[in-house]
Amino acid sequence: MKPKLKVLMVSPEVVPFAKTGGLADVVGSLPLALSKLGCEVRIVLPKYKIVDECEVNLLDTDKEVNFKVGNTMQKARILSTKVAGVVTVYFLEHDEYYARDGLYGTTEGGDYKDNLARFSFFCGGILELLKKIEYKPQIIHCHDWQTGLIPVYLKTLYQNDTFLEGIKTLFTIHNLAHQGVFPKVEFPLTGLDEEIFTPDKLEFWDKINFMKGALIYADILSTVSKGYVQEIVTTEYGCGLEGVLKERKDKLYGIINGLDYKEWDPSMDKGITMAYDVNTIERKVKNKKALQQENNLPVDSNIPLIGMITRLAAQKGLDILDEIIDELMELNIQLVLLGTGESKYHIRMEQIKEKFPTKASIHLTFDPELAKRIYAGADMFLMPSKYEPCGLGQLISLRYGTIPIVRATGGLKDTITNFDPKRRIGNGFVFNEYDSQSLLSTIKQAIDVFCNDKESWKRLMLNGMSADFSWEHSAKEYIKLYEEALGIR
Numbered sequence: 001m002k003p004k005l006k007v008l009m010v011s012p013e014v015v016p017f018a019k020t021g022g023l024a025d026v027v028g029s030l031p032l033a034l035s036k037l038g039c040e041v042r043i044v045l046p047k048y049k050i051v052d053e054c055e056v057n058l059l060d061t062d063k064e065v066n067f068k069v070g071n072t073m074q075k076a077r078i079l080s081t082k083v084a085g086v087v088t089v090y091f092l093e094h095d096e097y098y099a100r101d102g103l104y105g106t107t108e109g110g111d112y113k114d115n116l117a118r119f120s121f122f123c124g125g126i127l128e129l130l131k132k133i134e135y136k137p138q139i140i141h142c143h144d145w146q147t148g149l150i151p152v153y154l155k156t157l158y159q160n161d162t163f164l165e166g167i168k169t170l171f172t173i174h175n176l177a178h179q180g181v182f183p184k185v186e187f188p189l190t191g192l193d194e195e196i197f198t199p200d201k202l203e204f205w206d207k208i209n210f211m212k213g214a215l216i217y218a219d220i221l222s223t224v225s226k227g228y229v230q231e232i233v234t235t236e237y238g239c240g241l242e243g244v245l246k247e248r249k250d251k252l253y254g255i256i257n258g259l260d261y262k263e264w265d266p267s268m269d270k271g272i273t274m275a276y277d278v279n280t281i282e283r284k285v286k287n288k289k290a291l292q293q294e295n296n297l298p299v300d301s302n303i304p305l306i307g308m309i310t311r312l313a314a315q316k317g318l319d320i321l322d323e324i325i326d327e328l329m330e331l332n333i334q335l336v337l338l339g340t341g342e343s344k345y346h347i348r349m350e351q352i353k354e355k356f357p358t359k360a361s362i363h364l365t366f367d368p369e370l371a372k373r374i375y376a377g378a379d380m381f382l383m384p385s386k387y388e389p390c391g392l393g394q395l396i397s398l399r400y401g402t403i404p405i406v407r408a409t410g411g412l413k414d415t416i417t418n419f420d421p422k423r424r425i426g427n428g429f430v431f432n433e434y435d436s437q438s439l440l441s442t443i444k445q446a447i448d449v450f451c452n453d454k455e456s457w458k459r460l461m462l463n464g465m466s467a468d469f470s471w472e473h474s475a476k477e478y479i480k481l482y483e484e485a486l487g488i489r
């Protein structure tokens with residue numbers, strides 16, 4: 001039998017322990033898919049305050065890691081648990097760094113001032129953890145800037161470490177806009193040699209950039225859709241790192257995120273009013289009525305109900321929605337929006353709620369349970385993103401027979417095709433130009449099909465529900481990248 005490929009997955013957030021966005025879903029479900037394909041996967045994340053609220057039994061391994069941040073030796077206890085009986089999850093417990101209300105910043109939105117220290121320690125602590133528990137993975141799969149110093153440390157501070165020797169790294173970009181950029185005065189805290197604070201390494205316009213470090217030092221790079229790969233090498237989408245990415249283009253791959261089809265399954269979902277599947281699609285309307293009732297909206301299955309579950313940020317198209325939302329709400333529609341984010345959008349959405357109390361229901365919170373009821377109850381799901389590395393919302397919507405209305409960018413472009421009523425192909429409504437009028441006219445098209453062409457609407461639902469965006473395919477693609485990094489492909 002082939003020996004199991006050993007992969008250590010490192011992420012600042014992982015479902016079910018800590019989540020702010022899609023990254024947590026990905027790192028919560030990819031390891032299970034890889035395990036099914038015969039890999040041995042372990043995960044590490046920081047032990048945030050919120051981890052205590054999960055009903056999991058954390059074992060104290062009685063081991064501790066030490067890693068210097070600047071001149072001070074920092075310590076963390078190693079805790080562990082097991083997920084689904086197969087994946088071991090380690091937590092670095094350093095309360096001064098991680099036991100806070102937010103993961104990366106306060107709930108008001110400001111980043112924590114000591115993020116460089118917190119995540120330098122996380123990266124260095126992980127390498128120390130491997131030595132402490134005497135576990136040597138073949139691959140460390142790093143996700144987003146918070147893990148960016150791992151490839152850097154491996155090839156600098158730890159380059160002569162005999163235990164870690166030979167470990168390869170894959171760095172996955174989930175959102176290039178968040179890079180972990182810090183003032184250069186903090187550079188000594190990383191423990192790295194000043195020699196690598198240069199424009200071809202970690203320096204970025206006189207600042208330190210964790211993401212850039214990873215893009216230069218990791219063995220293989222990936223991002224979460226092929227569409228986003230094409231975009232991030234351009235000035236428009238490259239967030240200043242397009243040059244570095246272009247240089248490494250031969251090692252940059254796009255793998256679309258899968259969805260955990262067990263977690264997101266309308267036929268098994270205990271959190272929705274009425275379960276349904278592709279053969280009992282007519283039952284979905286019960287969820288719509290329940291959602292209308294719950295949200296104090298007129299209960300009427302003929303009124304198109306638009307759902308939106310999102311971070312309230314310009315990236316998600318909130319600025320173009322802002323321009324047309326009053327006009328949109330004048331139409332015979334209902335809107336249920338769930339989201340948190342920038343305060344200007346909170347204020348705007350509160351106004352909409354007041355102005356259209358019988359049409360708009362706005363929830364400015366983070367509520368995974370309500371999210372499920374919206375995915376199940378809405379007719380359409382709005383995702384007019386300016387850019388979207390992959391996007392999970394549209395994939396969840398497809399699964400729940402809720403028709404996505406999206407802008408053609410990144411992963412949205414790769415997964416949603418505009419409905420063609422003549423050929424009856426497509427699974428959503430798509431617009432190209434990032435402007436409010438294109439958005440409004442596309443929503444109107446969707447409303448028109450919903451109201452006047454029930455047959456086509458049903459076809460759209462069936463097309464979406466029968467698509468397969470589960471992990472199986474994408475997990476195999478990741479294994480190919482691991483093998484490439486190891487030189488066995």
Ligand code: ADP
Pocket residue numbers: 020021022023025309310311338339340365366367368369371390391392393394
């Ligand atoms: P992001 O860029 O935020 O990661 P994705 O579409 O990839 O966007 O993933 C967002 C994930 O977070 C989805 O699972 C979505 O349902 C969930 N989500 C976003 N906002 C909320 C919220 N306010 N409450 C509950 N779930 C949310």
